[in-house]
Amino acid sequence: MHVVYTPRYTADIGTHVFPTEKYNLIYQMLAGEKIIQKNDTIAPVRPSDDDLRAIVTEEYLDDLLHARLTARTYPSEMPVKQNIIDAQILCCGGSFQTAQHAMVSGGCYHIGGGFHHAFPEHAEGFCYLNDVVFAAAKMLKQGVDCIAVIDLDLHQGNGTAKFFENETRVFTFSMHQERLYPKKERSSLDIGLEIGIKDEEYLEKLERALDRIFNDVKPSLIIYLAGADPYIFDQLGNLCLTLEGLQKRDEAVIHRAFANRIPVAIVLGGGYAEDVHDTVEIHCNTARILHKTLISKIK
Ligand SMILES: [Zn+2]
Incomplete structure (x- = not known):
């Protein structure tokens, strides 16, 4: 199965709740299981500064390119370091390539x-650049007429919702814990969940x-944000999904x-x-399910 990946995603961010080592661990696990085989790995390509201007303001981009601590970068709650910012710039290219590949293979x-x-004008919650927005905006430019973002991370996809607030070609769906970070924006469809939901x-x-998305919206591409944080033993949330429930x-x-x-393009989230x-x-299970589905479709 094709995956988009680079070891550069495992940026050293010091002691932090965000485990950047997960990227490498997922890659190793899937390679060990032969889900990822030789020549299956697509390396993300860094977007040009001009490409990035489609999703961020000039001032904020300048901060990012110089790893400058400002009121715009500070809310990332991450160190303002070039290697970390570069990893997220690369990630924008990666999510776009994932979407492109999904259009050809059915899933990536x-x-x-x-x-x-x-x-567009500031970082927030471990995020410098919104790769989901980048990928969706690029795919619209390439002629995809309707995209659904299915965001099942624990946290609302506030940046994505805000960016596409007035874009009728992108349907943003977020299901998340209601009483929790972030301050909510308006998605096309929001489902705020109570604490303790099983x-x-x-x-x-x-x-x-999903009934509504598949019956009414009928997208030509799905970007699925398969966050691992609705899990019962997550440190940041209070939802109670089991490993089986997440599968x-x-x-x-x-x-x-x-x-x-x-076509479904899958990105990880928190x-x-x-x-x-x-x-x-949890993340590997998502890959295993996609892999199995791709194989059964080919047979
Ligand atoms: Zn999250």
Whole structure:
């Protein structure tokens, strides 16, 4: 299965709740299982500064290119360092390539991305640049007429929602914990979840939302943000999904996309489990499900 990945995503960010080592661990795990084979890895290509101007303001881009600590970069809650910013710039290219590849193969997996809290004029919540916005905007430019962003991270995709607020060709759906960071923007469809929600109720709500997306919106491309942080043992959230529940979540999205012949580009998003191996397992399960679905479709 093709994946988009570079070891450069594992940027050293010092002691931090965000486990950047997860990218490398996921890659190693999937390679060990032969889900990723020789020649399957697509290296992300860094977008030009001009390309980045499509999603960020001139002032903010200048801060990023100089790793400058300003009121615009400070809210990242990350060190303002060039290697970290560069990794997220690369990630924008990576998510775009994932979407492009999905259009050809039916599904593609980015071992990275999902920085959905970044805004055009400032960073926020570990996110400098919104790779989901970058990929969607580029795909619109390439002629894709309707894109659905299915954001199932624990946190609302506020940056994505705001950016596409007035863009009718992008349907933004976010299902997230309601009483939690961030300050909410308006997605095309928001489902705010109560604390403590378990698998069954979560999956019911998801199915209803997917009905609407597949029956009414009928997108030509899905960008699926498969966050690992709705997990019961996540340090940042209070949702109570199990590993099995998260697998069923992924199946719900991926199987329906394939049944409706809609390409699906998957990006990772957050994941802050007490044990990083749980985060890795959740993300790998998403890849395993995509891999299985791709194979059964080819047969
Ligand atoms: Zn999150």
